[in-house]
Amino acid sequence: MIRAEPCVIAERGTSFRGGQTALSFVFLIGAIVVLIGTTLAFLTVSFVNSSFGFQASQRAAGIAFSGASDGVFQLVRDRNFADVTGYVVPVGGDSAVITVTQNSPVSGQATIVSTASASIYQRKVRVVVSVHSTTGQVTVLSWQRI
Numbered sequence: 001m002i003r004a005e006p007c008v009i010a011e012r013g014t015s016f017r018g019g020q021t022a023l024s025f026v027f028l029i030g031a032i033v034v035l036i037g038t039t040l041a042f043l044t045v046s047f048v049n050s051s052f053g054f055q056a057s058q059r060a061a062g063i064a065f066s067g068a069s070d071g072v073f074q075l076v077r078d079r080n081f082a083d084v085t086g087y088v089v090p091v092g093g094d095s096a097v098i099t100v101t102q103n104s105p106v107s108g109q110a111t112i113v114s115t116a117s118a119s120i121y122q123r124k125v126r127v128v129v130s131v132h133s134t135t136g137q138v139t140v141l142s143w144q145r146i
Contacts, residue, residue: 053121059094060118061125061145067096067114068125072138074100075110075129079136082110094118108133109141 070089074081082102089096096116104111105128112127124146130139 052119056119057121057123060116060121060123063091063094063096063116063118064114064123064125064145066091067098067116068112068127068143070096071098071100071112071114072127072129072140075112075131075138076136079131079133079138086115091116102131 067089080102081100083098083100086097086099089098094116096114098112098114101111101113103109108130110129110131112129114125114127116123126142126144126146127140128142130141131137132139
């Protein structure tokens with residue numbers, strides 16, 4: 001006959017401190033690994049977002065400059081051209097809205113404002129040109145990003 005004996009896990013009075021220390025150490029190392037992994041993931045996402053933001057900002061600036069160039073071109077073709085409500089110039093999948101105001105800031109000058117958006121970024125360019133009243137010659141006086 002087989003006799004069952006009680007299973008003895010530890011003798012009375014034996015300390016489990018060595019196992020508790022090892023378990024605490026494993027948890028500590030695990031927490032450090034998770035913290036480092038989370039930090040690296042955050043830095044990667046942050047870097048990708050900042051790169052995308054920079055590209056979108058530069059694209060918006062380029063579209064705004066293209067719109068301002070188109071406004072100057074319109075004045076070269078027709079010295080009396082004016083559009084204060086704004087016309088749209090498509091550039092790729094984005095567009096620029098251009099306003100041309102005659103006799104602004106003074107008589108004989110025109111102000112061109114080009115506003116472009118790419119993603120959540122918006123850029124504006126203001127160009128002030130002088131338009132000769134008889135020859136129609138257009139001279140750029142200032143070109144600035146606002």
